[in-house]
Amino acid sequence: MRRLFPVTDETAAGAARQEGAAPDGAGEWSLAELAAVYAYPASGDGGPRTWLRANMVSTLDGAAQHGGRSQPISCAADMRIFGTLRALADVVLVGAETVRQEGYRPARARTEFAAAREAAGQGPAPAVAVVSGSLDLDFSLPLYTSPLVPTVVLTGADAPADRVAAAERAGARVIVAGEGRRVDPRRAVEALAGLGYVRQLTEGGPRLLGQLVAAGVLDELCLTLSPMLTAGDAQRIAGGPGVSLPRRFALASLLEEDGFLFGRYRRP
Secondary structure, eight states, X not given: OEEEEOOOHHHHHHHHHHHHHOTTSOSOOOHHHHHHHTOOOBOTTSSBOOEEEEEEEEETTOOSOBTTXXXXXXXXXXXXXXXXXXXXXXXXXXXXXXXXXXXXXXXOOOGGGHHHHHHTTOXXXXXXXXXXXXXXXXXXXXXXXXXXXXOEEEEOTTSOHHHHHHHHHHTOEEEEOSSTTOOOHHHHHHHHHHTTOOEEEEOOOHHHHHHHHHHTOOOEEEEEEESOOOOTTOOOSSOSSOOSSOOOOEEEEEEEETTEEEEEEEOO
């Protein structure tokens, strides 16, 4: 993996060792080096700040999925970054449809990141937070019954009472973050921060990411550009409501491996 664009000042020092070890870009970056590049920003007092980043993959022609799943357009390096981003996060925010399509399971503890998470005051693994207004979810799955950290379910004030009860019986923590059966993106981010989950990561899907973008709460996009063409009518990485004016983000870092580009874009 080679760097095509410098990382930001706060992470440059952490990744400098790789530059010296493989100046021609040869070799695989270690997880620690990836963690330095993708480190969450600190607040003014040096502690963590509430920061929502997204991690998505897209083909050259804009497809976020193939056959309804993202795995066919991914690669080994993309999965290393995927695992690193999860290991840095307090919580993984995900839409109900993505949970169903991708077969989500609880986030697992990673031995390689155990010491870093403990030093940062984090638990052994990030919590998963599922966004669902209807609560049409299978609460018998391990995601709800046996996670290392209790799964959070974000829903609206008018969510079906029987489904709320089913989620709570399974062990999930149900949080109301909207009116009716709609989850308000800003309230969802604030509710998670209120639980101490300030290092936030969303893995979509496209409809949820579109809602976060439209609400103006997304701070960073980590985008893998896959050197593939799929045509067809697959979703883009973000769908749903549009914005009145396009929002410009700034390129913070760009890595490359085997034709895949791994960009990190931040709100200016």
